[in-house]
Amino acid sequence: MIIEEMMKTEVQTLTEEDTIEEALRILNAHHIRHIPIVDKDDQVIGIVSDRDVRDASPSVFEQDPQLNQLRNRLGSIMTSPVITVHPLDFVEEVATIFYEHEIACVPVTSNEKLVGIITEKDLLYTLIQLTGTNVQSSQIEVKVPNRPGMLPGVVDIVGNRKLNISSILIYPYKPDNHYKVIVFRVQTMNPNPIIDELRAADYEVLWPKAPGLSL
Incomplete structure (x- = not known):
């Protein structure tokens, strides 16, 4: 599966001149966690997360909060x-980027312009689809020698x-x-x-276990 098939194309964006207050409003209004920051040509120049906004906002525990911080x-x-990633990148490659860089969101760009966004939630949902756990089925795990031709025999x-399947x-x-x-899931x-x-x-069937065998 490629990123183009799973990315969100309706993306909330802001510019670097917009304020923290505006970012906070958009995050809350759209229930999102990341906002790409773009320039006049719609090229991605930064990204702001809900954590960035929270850390830069006045604390609710301050007796005299500096509300002007929100105007930064x-x-x-x-x-x-x-x-960033490209719409034709494979989801497996993007999952590796998420893992290696410990990030939760990446903008999707084509010809250097923003065309979509992918979040860790999108990746998890795609994993559910790829593994077939979203339909009624049974999982079977079979141990086979690591040599060519083993998959067709099982299938x-x-x-x-x-x-x-x-x-x-x-x-x-x-x-x-x-x-x-x-590991395969069969619709039965x-x-x-x-x-x-x-x-x-x-x-050798590893799962389900044979009756009487311990886990």
Whole structure:
């Protein structure tokens, strides 16, 4: 999945000359946490978060709050330069950017102009879609040798039962890198017949556990 398919295109923006008070108003009115700061050409020059605004605002515990702090320019508190992504970037690549840079939002730009925005909430929702947990299904995990041709054998067993596969993920088997784990979700509430066939074909099913086995 590419970013263009999941990004929000209706983005609230401000300029570096706008005030902290205006940012606070927009954050509260639209229930958002980040505001890209753009120049006259709609190019992203900074970003302001709700935390930035909160830290720069007078404390509610102050006996004599300095309300003029709210009139300060956003240019004085914005984060710059800003990490941006492109609409044709893959969601997996953007998730890596979020993780490595410990950020919760990135503007999406094309030809150096702002076209959208992606937040960590958008990524989580996309993960739900990619893993198929948003539809009724059963998860099955199969341990297989780490060599070519293992996936088709597992998928054929599911296909023979005329069942839809919601998602397939493959990840390393941590105790031994000679193996991998195939995780797939099948649109059935009774996966036992598939599990029985997998075991009959000498596949090791890690989940669901066989009756009587400890977790």
